[in-house]
Every structure is written in structure tokens, then in C-alpha cells.
Amino acid sequence: MENAANATNHALIHDPSTYLIEKEPYYVPVGNEITLFEAAYANHLPLLLKGPTGCGKTRFMEYMAWRLRRPMITVSCHDDLTTSDLVGRYLVKNGETVWVDGPLTRAVRSGGICYLDEIVEARKDTMVVIHPLADDRRIMPIEKLGQLLEAPDSFCLAISYNPGYQSVLKELKQSTRQRFVAIEFDYPKPALEREIIMHETGLAPAVTDKLLKLAEMTRNLKDNGLEEGASTRLLVHAGKLISKGVEPRAACQGAIALALTDDSDMIAAINELIGALF
């Protein structure tokens, strides 16, 4: 399928409520997260994935969707996301009103996995629609249709959030968070991170080690001018550029320094760190 897409330069159209991930996504477990997820899934418990950006939360979800052979519907939350955006709404077609399911409803109907990415970005009043789905009732009332959907066994709700943003506005309400089984993610340990980067980028061990050192340095800068250190994802980006023949300093500047911050002094300092390593 992938080849066909590449050959014709046209995007393939999939229906998210039936599309299954064919190829095993590359994922290296850090701890017991896979067992925990499977146990929660078997017990109909919703999941909360916590962790800094780019540490592998979404990749983990893809992996679990593949492993459980369920379609996954991802919603990236933002501050304008309304309840109707999740549940569905009436649209006007040919002079008539037509109901269109939202992604959450579609996931419930098809018994798939609904993954609400960065849930705290959504408005608090939007978040409450997931409450009846997230406790033992596992139902979803659709007022406008007068329907009450009862989620099938295979349905799973997962949300992710990054507790790193220490903003009062972006905290998860207790009534929401206490419905979930939480799995904490962090940047993988150096040895593991090394394995991941080498697998994803095909870099030599020596360069990979330098990238890891750079990551460590930027993580030292967290709360000293940087909101976050370089994530594994950024390291993979830089590694991919390097393995395509980009000069390592230029690759790190583009993929790491400039991606982390806009502050010119901070960029200069990170560039100096890059210069010291490569």
C-alpha cells in the first residue's frame, strides 16, 4: 500500500474507523507500559499517558493499536475544540440537515481506540463529555440525536497530557484525571535512547553518542531558559538529517537549536554547545 502511494504521489484515503495499522510500528518498551495498557484494556479502563513532548506517547499508541488490531482515531486537542467537534453535528446538505458523527462517536460506534492528544489544550467544558465514557458506565449520550451509545468491549479511550507546562490554566481537573489509569513516560534511558536513535536513523554509534550528549546538555537547560530539553523525536530528526549527509553542526542547529527556542541568546548558547561537541 505504502509503495503504491509513493509511486503515484497521491495520498491514500482511509476510513479512520476501519483503518488498521499494517506494519508493526517501531517501539521499544521502557518499562511495564505494554502489560499495563493491555490489562487496563481488558478491564475497560481508560488510560492517561503523561510525559514531556516527543518522548514516544503517540508512537506507543500506534504500537498498541497495531498490537490489539483496533483502528485508532486521534484527535489533537486545541483551545477551540467544542463538544460538537468531538460528538458530531448537523450539517446542511441539499437543503436538508444531515447528522455527521464526530471522531469520538465514530470510535465508539466502531469499537476502536480514541486517542485525545494533549487533552489539556481543550476547553474544560469540552473535556467533560468524555466523563460518562471514562467510568464504568461506558456510555455516550448524544442529546441531539436522542441516542445513548453503549461502547462495545473493544472500545478504548486514551488521553495524553504533558505535565511539564506549569501553567494553572493547563491543569487536568481532578474529576477528569481520577477516572484514568495513568502511565508515565519520560525520555528513555541513555542506552535505550541510543538504540532507538540508531534504529530510526541508521547513524553510527559515535555520532549517536554525541547526539545523546547534546540532548543531555539541553535537558540541563530546562528551567534555565528552556521550557523543555530536546526530545527523542528531535534527536531522531537531527539524526535523519545527518545520515542524509547534512553536516552535523548544521543538522543539529536546524533540528534541535532552532526547534527548541526563539530566544536569540539561547540559540547562540545551544549552538556553542553543538560546536563544542561536533
Place this chain on the structure above:
Amino acid sequence: MKATEQPYAYATLLERLEELYEVEFTWLKVEQLVAGLVNLDRNTQDFILGWAERLLTTNVYISHEFIIRVVEALDRLERRVIEAWAVHAADTFDQQGLRPALAVIQQVDSFLESAHAHAEGVAFDEVESILSTFVCGLSGRRLKLAQGESVYTDSETLYLPNITAKLVKSKDNFLLCKAQVAFMWAQTRFGSFRVDFATAFADYPDRQQALAAFHALDTLRLEAYIERELPGLWRDMQHLENLYDETSCPSPDKGRLGGVSLRLQSPNATINDVLALIPEVLGQSFPPRIYQPRLNPEAVTACMLARMEREKILLRVKLAELVKEHKEETPPDLPLSGEEEEKKEVAPPEFEMREVQEGQGMELVLDDKPIAPPEDVKQLLTSIMLDWGDVPPEFLVPAGDGEYDPSLYQKEEKDIEDVWKGIYHEEGAFLYREWDFARQHYRKNWCVLRELELPPGDPAYVDKVLDKYQGMIKHLRRTFEAMRDENRLLKRQSQGDDVDIDALVEALADSRDGSEMSDKLFQHMHRADRSMAVMFMVDMSGSTKGWINDAEREALVMLCEVLEKLGDSYAIYGFSGIGRKRCEIYRIKAFDDLYNSATKARIAGIVPKDYTRLGVAIRHLTEKLNTVEAKTRLLITLSDGKPEDYFDIYNTQYGIEDTRQALFEARRTGIHPFCITIDQRGKDYLPHMYGHANWVEIDDVKKLPLKVADIYRRLTS
């Protein structure tokens, strides 16, 4: 093109300079200056006179001397250098006074020599921010950067000189600073100071010689570390060495340590190997590396002793806190029998440092379970490991009850109130620059500002004001309540959550009718999203004494009442001071403070103080305002007149220009400044400072309390 203008004639120049230097009062001789200037072309004359005038605002003697010297230096100096020279003299005057500044002007040639330093050298101020972030990114203890006489470290602070200009190009000079910083970091990181400097060199007859050998050997060891850890930097360091060799004579000695250097380059080499090798190389000469800092064993020893004591007790206190937290988090699962319970209480919690995995660092273990220490404890452990090599077991005993005396482990902090007593201290105060419009440059670190507490006033004051304006407040509250942005349903939208049935029915009817169908068929919930932060800057100068002060306070009470209704986040600060060394900001209500009885008492306690140095207050409050998250930020000044200060240049155009500049700076960060004044001459200077639309004059002070709230409403809706 404009025709070349005629040079000024002798008489014109004489008259102009006599007027400039006010010769009947200053008795300065200007004939010599005129003689020098009269033969120059008009353009050069204007250039010199322009700078003489700019310098005149700094000091008349400097300006006078400048003209004398500049005429003879004209052939040798480019104009760019002359400008740098003049600015340097003015800066010297600001920092050190007249005599050193005159010396700068008089010794043109020594300036020429150091002109290179100014042109290609890098100043500490320029590199500080980048390099302190750089060193923070490297692992280990958090190190500070400071300006010092030479390059050295006391193991906590890295000192760099004011200007680094050893190399020809500024790019290389920056690299040099970076290499020096990294080298000093390596000293702390790889245990160069894990030496008892008092006893280790006691057996050598010549202590200095032994220390020199020690430093040279350790440099070899550290270089090997840097080569392994930071290969890019190591390349740069070698590049610097080569440049240095080109400028100085290449030293034949560099290879002579060959034998020992191999031993020191091993990854396992420690500081003890360095100590053991000293006798082998004693007496040799060691050409210094360009990036090698000075070794300062006294500073290191003093700093380390104090730190090791402090960190030991601090760690034990922190561990005790950790134990407490841990107990609260994990209540015992089962009720224990009496005997077991006794045992449990007797056994003290045991901390331990354990290696996680081969080469993966250490982790803290409590009662056999690894725990994740908070960031500050992690830092502390790192710092201790750097000093001791590991964490000594006695450090891991949580502190007992009697050991919580903070004076044992906290660095002493000075009481703000005491600072003004005696001579002026600048320690702990905020330093701000000020714009000198005549010089067209900032005066660096010119104003010393402190934030002080305002003694509370009559707690019943606010209620009295509320009584007085009872009717008015009711009205204001209602108006402001109406302004509150509330969630409301917007009908007939082209996009929305739901179909607007009324609109749809109409549209269908229209289309049957043959007319065009509207696409506005949806309804959309509009959500309240008023994100506003406002900072009120209240003039507390002496001139507000009496009814102006009363009006200001009443205005603030009214404002607080309505802002509480509106829900905007707001802060109120007062400002005053005497002279540039004593600028004061009074906190009345910070953004986080609630509008409670304490805040109310502080509003009541606003009293007239001294003068109005506006610029520095704006700069300080701008910084504060910028820390608040909001879409719109407003800085509103309540003022009764021009910027002024105690017998100071600030009373002139200088003050107005500095304020204007400070407001420019604020605007650049996205703040909207606005001024409410009761000065009837405000129109003479406020448009220049705030811009035409950003100020308002209130002609009747009595109306101030009512007007201010009204103006705020207009400004923000």
C-alpha cells in the same frame, strides 16, 4: 547636491564656543580651540562641535579638553574611532569620575592602542548571557559567571576579565572566552580541586614551583578529558593555540612533558596521578596555554570549605524532609502488631547511594527502594559528589530535630531596609540603564532601584471612600459588569456547532422563492476570552502632597472595586526616589495579591515621598508586567507632572527623552503604555513621550476618582 558650505569664520566660532562653555562663569579659555577649528572644513567643524555639545551634557571640562585633543588627532584617527573615544570618555566619567575621564581624553594614543581592544575584543557583558547558558548546559554544578581581574575560578564562580582581546579577531576572542569557561568547568567537573592545597604542597621547598607543575600537569589531564567529551571544542582550542603561537614565539618546551602526558591522558587518570607526577617534572618551565586560567588555591579552598559545610547540613535537612513526605505518601498497608510497630519506629530511615547500572550514574535509595529526588536535591548530590568524589555516608543521615537552624546552611541575606543606611550599597538592587539623548547612548547601570514594602495605612480608609462615592460606585459596577465578556450564542454564522433552524427555514423559503440562499445557517457559542493584564504606576512624588494624593488613592479604590467585577488581572505599584542611586518602587498590589484588607491598607498608606524619575520605574514595571500571561498588557501611569529629580539633569529634556525611550522599550515588548495626568501643561511634553493618542489630561483633580475608571473602560472595550 548641496554646495559645500563655507567653514565657520573665526568670530562665529568664538561666539559659539563662548556661549557653549559659558566662559564668564567657567573661565575656560576658548581662543586656542577656535584657532584649531578655524582652518578645518565645515563638515569637520560640525562633526567636532556636535560631539563637543554631546559631551558637554556629561561634563564641561571633558568637552573642552576633547576639542583641544581632537584637532591634533584628526589626521590619525578615523571618525568612527573618535566617536568610540568620546563615548568611552563619557562612560568612564559615569563610572569613575572626572579625573580618569580626563585621562582618557588626554591620552589619545593609549586609547588608540586599546581601540583594538574595543573594536575586536569581546566585552564580558556581551558574552555573559551566552556563556552562562553554555556552562549551564554542560553537566555538573551550576556555575556562575562574573567579571574579575583575571581568569580564574573559585569552584563556584567563573571569573572573566572585562575585555578579552588577546587575539586579533573578535570571533577568536569569543572562542577564547568559551574555551576558558569550558576549561574552568572541566576543573570543577573532573576533580581538579579535590586536593588539600594546604598540605599537599607542604613537602616541596618551593611551593610556587610545585603549584606551577601541578597546574601544568593537570592541564594535560583536563585537555584529554575535553578532547574526549567535547571534541568540537577541543578542535577550537587547538586552533586558538596555533593562533597564539603565531603571535607569540613558538615554544620548544611543549613536547617535553611527553612521557608523563601519556599517563595523564588515560581516561582513568585522577588528580592523585597528577600529584604523584609532580616530582618528575619539577623545575621545568611550563609555557602556559592561551586558554589556561590562573590557579587560585586560596579562593578555591575558602569557597570549598564553606560550601562543603553548608551542603552537608543542607542535604541532611532535605533528606529529613524527603523521609517525612515519603511516610505521608505510603501509609502502612496493614495495621502492625504492637511489637512490630515498636520495631518500625526504632529503625531510622536509611539512605544510600547506589550505582544504577554500569556507567549509568547513581541513584538515591531509601530503605532499599530507589526514590526520585526533587531537582534541588539532585543538584545538591551532584555538587557534593564533585567535591568529595562520592557522597560520604555521614551526609546521608537525615537531620534530627535540633539541626534545622537555617543560619547553618542558608547564605546570609541582607535586610532591604538596612541597605539605604550608611553608604549606598548596590548589592541586591536592580540596576537599570538610562538613555542620555544628548549623548545618544545609554548610561549603563545608571539607576539603582529597590522594591520596598509600603507601611499600611488606616484599614478603614477604603470603606470611607466607598461610603463617599456610594452612588457612583453602584453605577460604575453596573457599567463594568456589562463589559464582562460572557458566553453568548451567536446566530446566523457561516460556521458553528449547530444548525440555526430559524436561519435555515428562512434560507429554504428564499431558495424556493428563487432568491439566493444565504450561507449563514449556523449558530456558534462565543466563549468569554478577555485576557488583559494592567499595571498601574502611581506617582508618589512630593508634589502629590495633599488633595492630589487623596484623589489618587480614591481613584485606586474605585478602580479596584470595578476591576474586581471585571476580572482583569491587575497590579498597582507606586514609585518615587531621590537621585539615580535611590530609586524606589512600592508594592501596593502585585498581580498575585488579592484585593483584601492588607491590600486596602496599603492603598490607604500611599503617601507623597520624593521625586519622579519615570524612566527607571517604567523599565522595572515593564519587566514585571511581561512576566504575566495575557493577550493584552497595559501600563497606565497616574502622574501629576513632568519627570523630575532632585537637582538633577533629569528635570530637563533629558528626563523626558529617557522616559520616551523607556516607553519605546516597553512598546517593543508588546505593552501598551497610557498616561493619565492632572498637569495642565501635559500637552507640552506628553504627546512626545506617550504618542498623541495615549494620554489624557484631567482638568479637575476632584474628578480623578471617577474619570480613571471611565478611562479604563474606554481603553479596554
